[in-house]
Amino acid sequence: xxxxxxxxxxxxxxxxxxxxxxxxxxxxxxxxxxxxxxxxxxxxxxxxxxxxxxxxxxxxxxxxxxxxxxxxxxxxxxxxxxxxxxxxxxxxxxxxxxxxxxxxxxxxxxxxxxxxxxxxxxxxxxxxxxxxxxxxxxxxxxxxxxxxxxxxxxxxxxxxxxxxxxxxxxxxxxxxxxxxxxxxxxxxxxxxxxxxxxxxxxxxxxxxxxxxxxxxxxxxxxxxxxxx
DNA sequence: TGCCAGGCCGGGT
DNA sequence: ACCCGGCATGGC
Numbered sequence: 001x002x003x004x005x006x007x008x009x010x011x012x013x014x015x016x017x018x019x020x021x022x023x024x025x026x027x028x029x030x031x032x033x034x035x036x037x038x039x040x041x042x043x044x045x046x047x048x049x050x051x052x053x054x055x056x057x058x059x060x061x062x063x064x065x066x067x068x069x070x071x072x073x074x075x076x077x078x079x080x081x082x083x084x085x086x087x088x089x090x091x092x093x094x095x096x097x098x099x100x101x102x103x104x105x106x107x108x109x110x111x112x113x114x115x116x117x118x119x120x121x122x123x124x125x126x127x128x129x130x131x132x133x134x135x136x137x138x139x140x141x142x143x144x145x146x147x148x149x150x151x152x153x154x155x156x157x158x159x160x161x162x163x164x165x166x167x168x169x170x171x172x173x174x175x176x177x178x179x180x181x182x183x184x185x186x187x188x189x190x191x192x193x194x195x196x197x198x199x200x201x202x203x204x205x206x207x208x209x210x211x212x213x214x215x216x217x218x219x220x221x222x223x224x225x226x227x228x
Numbered sequence: 229t230g231c232c233a234g235g236c237c238g239g240g241t
Numbered sequence: 242a243c244c245c246g247g248c249a250t251g252g253c
Contacts, residue, residue, distance in 0.1 A: 044235040050251060051234090085250040089236085131236050151234050167243095196234050205232075232252090241244080 008162035009218040011180040015187070018194035021214035025193035028141035030055075033109045035064060036142040037101075040134045041093050042084040054084035066107040070098035093129030100127050113143040121147070132170045140192070146185040148177045149192040153199025160203065160210065161220045 009017075030036045035055065042051040057080045058064040063072060077091040084090060098107075104123070105112040112120070117139055124135035132150070139145040150173045159166040164173060181187060202213035210216060 040234085043233085045233065046235085046249085047233040047251070049233090050249095053251090083250060085233085086235090086248045087250080089248060093236090129236065133235065137234080149234085153234070192234085199234085230253105233250100235248105237247090239245090241242105 006219040009215070011163065011177055013218065014157075014161065014163075014215060015181070015191050015194070017214055017218065018198055019190060022194055022197055024190060025197055027189055027193035028137075030141075033142035034066065034101075034107075037097070037138050038064065038069070038094060040137040040141070041097060041129065042081060042090055044086070044090070044134065046085045050083045050085060054081040057081070057083070066098040066101045069094045070102055089129070096129060097127055109142070113145070117143070117145040117147065120145075132174075136174070140185060140189055144185045144189075146183045146188055148174050148181075148188045150174050150177075151192070151196065153203065154192070154195050156205070157195055157199060157203050157215070159221070160208065161215065161218055 028036045028039065030039055038058070039051055039055060042054055055064065061080055063069060063077065063080055069077060074088075074091055074095070077094060078087045081087050081090055081094070101107055101112070115123070120143075121135050121139060124130050124138060125132065130138075136147045136149040139147045140149055150170050154173065155164070155166060158164045158173065163176065168176075177191070178188075181191070198214060203210050210220075
């Protein structure tokens with residue numbers, strides 16, 4: 001007796017399903033490209049709510065600029081972003097990034113994104129404290145470049161629906177998605193935002209059954225273990 | 229209460 | 242090429 005097994009859902013299918021059930025997410029929630037870049041660093045392994053408070057404090061202190069973040073005393077910036085966690089590391093990362101942004105592009109978004117996206121990605125990855133997800137978030141959400149952002153939720157959801165095993169390298173998952181979707185920044189923007197939203201709402205670590213998840217009726221694994 | 233959040237780095241195998 | 246501990250606050 002052969003067990004009938006449905007194939008895993010397609011990337012497009014997941015995207016369409018999420019968009020229909022959750023609607024547009026209007027990302028990135030920031031008022032300027034530089035704010036997006038700062039937020040991308042601050043939100044590393046951190047709840048967005050805590051990041052919002054840090055950004056509000058930076059704004060109130062007139063510290064949300066490359067020149068301020070590049071030159072102000074470390075302890076001052078640390079105090080302002082404390083709510084975002086890892087505040088010593090992140091203050092240092094904001095400083096290094098801001099200095100790079102000033103010296104390389106004169107703190108000009110226009111100049112920065114005149115650079116070829118994949119070349120710019122390489123430059124960003126050379127900056128300590130900026131890894132692939134942060135770099136891609138900056139490219140997509142600050143520069144409107146057509147790149148897909150892979151994160152922990154993407155891994156978890158794709159693994160539960162058997163598009164990946166779970167331990168594939170970042171670039172492989174990114175390519176998997178980008179090979180199957182149009183090179184459209186609006187779409188890639190929406191897709192990542194939707195994955196984060198559905199991940200936050202339904203697809204928790206300790207809850208492999210993912211109750212009420214809009215992807216619930218799509219084929220998925222029943223394993224309990226989770227790579228994160 | 230413990231677990232988790234929109235990662236990344238450095239040291240060890 | 243992995244694997245792992247460290248980094249830290251705040252919400253549920």
